[in-house]
Amino acid sequence: MRCPFCGNEDSQVKDSRPTEDNGAIRRRRQCEACAARFTTFERIQLRELTVLKSEDKREPFERDKLVRSVSIAARKRPVTAAQIERLVSGIQRQLETLGDSEIPSQRIGELVMEGLKGLDPVAYIRFASVYKDFREAKDFEEFAGNVSEAGTSKRDGE
Ligand SMILES: [Zn+2]
Numbered sequence: 001m002r003c004p005f006c007g008n009e010d011s012q013v014k015d016s017r018p019t020e021d022n023g024a025i026r027r028r029r030q031c032e033a034c035a036a037r038f039t040t041f042e043r044i045q046l047r048e049l050t051v052l053k054s055e056d057k058r059e060p061f062e063r064d065k066l067v068r069s070v071s072i073a074a075r076k077r078p079v080t081a082a083q084i085e086r087l088v089s090g091i092q093r094q095l096e097t098l099g100d101s102e103i104p105s106q107r108i109g110e111l112v113m114e115g116l117k118g119l120d121p122v123a124y125i126r127f128a129s130v131y132k133d134f135r136e137a138k139d140f141e142e143f144a145g146n147v148s149e150a151g152t153s154k155r156d157g158e
Pocket of ligand 1 (some may be wrong): 004144
């Protein structure tokens with residue numbers, strides 16, 4: 001594992017133990033060149049997942065990205081990092097066993113909402129509103145496109 005501080009290739013494992021949800025092995029490492037310490041996580045991945053953002057937009061599933069967006073929704077709420085890890089691990093495992101390697105981003109959003117609902121109502125509402133706005137923004141683009149084609153302009157409010 002390359003040291004993130006000096007780029008040296010060799011590090012020593014100081015400590016190795018499973019994460020709270022048993023979904024990964026956490027390793028404390030020390031760089032053999034600059035002695036900096038860092039942590040790595042080793043996880044089981046059943047297969048590669050692709051997220052379908054839209055009809056012609058795909059990107060590889062990134063677990064960290066999902067953890068980040070859930071963490072933002074749960075900011076300053078009584079939701080622990082371990083709970084978020086568990087939620088994301090559960091979703092990832094579910095997606096991996098679905099039988100389809102291309103997953104619509106919508107499906108992932110729904111799974112996160114389902115999970116957050118049981119964890120914290122505020123985090124749930126935050127995530128749902130961001131997710132909903134995103135979808136409505138897309139709807140709105142389609143709507144705006146139709147309107148401008150018809151040669152009229154959009155009105156605010158109502
Ligand atoms: Zn180093």
